[in-house]
Amino acid sequence: MSHILLIHSSVHGQTVKICEYMKQKAESQGVKVTLATLADNPSVEGFDKVFIGASIRHGKHRPALYQFIEANKEKLEAVPNGFFSVSLVARKPMKNTPETNMYYQAFLKQSVWQPQVQEVFGGNLDYQFYGPVDRNIIRFIMWITKGPTDPHTKVEYTDWDKVDNYVQRMIDA
Structure with a gap:
């Protein structure tokens, strides 16, 4: 059984809600999931996979997200990994994919890490x-x-x- 670390960075709670839902869904399939908040600077050691979800606040991901990624880049790249972004802009059909969402594209340009499994979700x-x-x-x-x-x-x-x-x-x- 794999053990996934699912890290969230949320301002108003929708990213946390999505992560809690993901945890429940994955665990119903026999996968162990540990939820952690980015604010606690969680250790990525001992997990088979690491995924991060982060919300947009006033057009940007929080600086702590990039700091965490820079500090853990090698560890993130050593296991299957992914990232998803949550924003109100993603409510629009032409802005709801990693390729078409301007915030996700900005993330890819600013980040030293290029996640393997990528997605964008509409917020609340x-x-x-x-x-x-x-x-x-x-x-x-x-x-x-x-x-x-x-x-x-x-x-x-x-x-x-x-x-x-x-x-x-x-x-x-």
């Missing part, structure tokens, strides 16, 4: 959950990108069938 939009500053910034971004701006909007853009597919790719890696 919940204006009432955000603080006033984030709410206004996100509403402005959504206005620019022709998304919902009603301050009572709550919609999850995560395609769970796509997540299921990624879990299978993660297991098969």
Whole structure:
């Protein structure tokens, strides 16, 4: 039985929700999964596979993600690995793949690591959950990108069938 380390970097919790779902799905197939937050700087030692999921905040992945990757590049490359990004931009059909998502492409350019199993998932939009500053910034971004701006909007853009597919790719890696 393989043992997967699944690391998450999340701001508002959707990436954590996706990782918890992935853990449940993989474990239902007999795979052991350990969840860890990037903030705890987890050790990648002793795992057969390592996967990382990170959300976008104001158009960028967090600097800690790149620091972790730089510090663990050789260990990441020594085992089957993968990365997925979670963003509201990925709600759009022409921006929901690693090849077409500008944030994922920026990640690949900035990162010293090129993950083997790659994916992009839509995030969660919940204006009432955000603080006033984030709410206004996100509403402005959504206005620019022709998304919902009603301050009572709550919609999850995560395609769970796509997540299921990624879990299978993660297991098969």
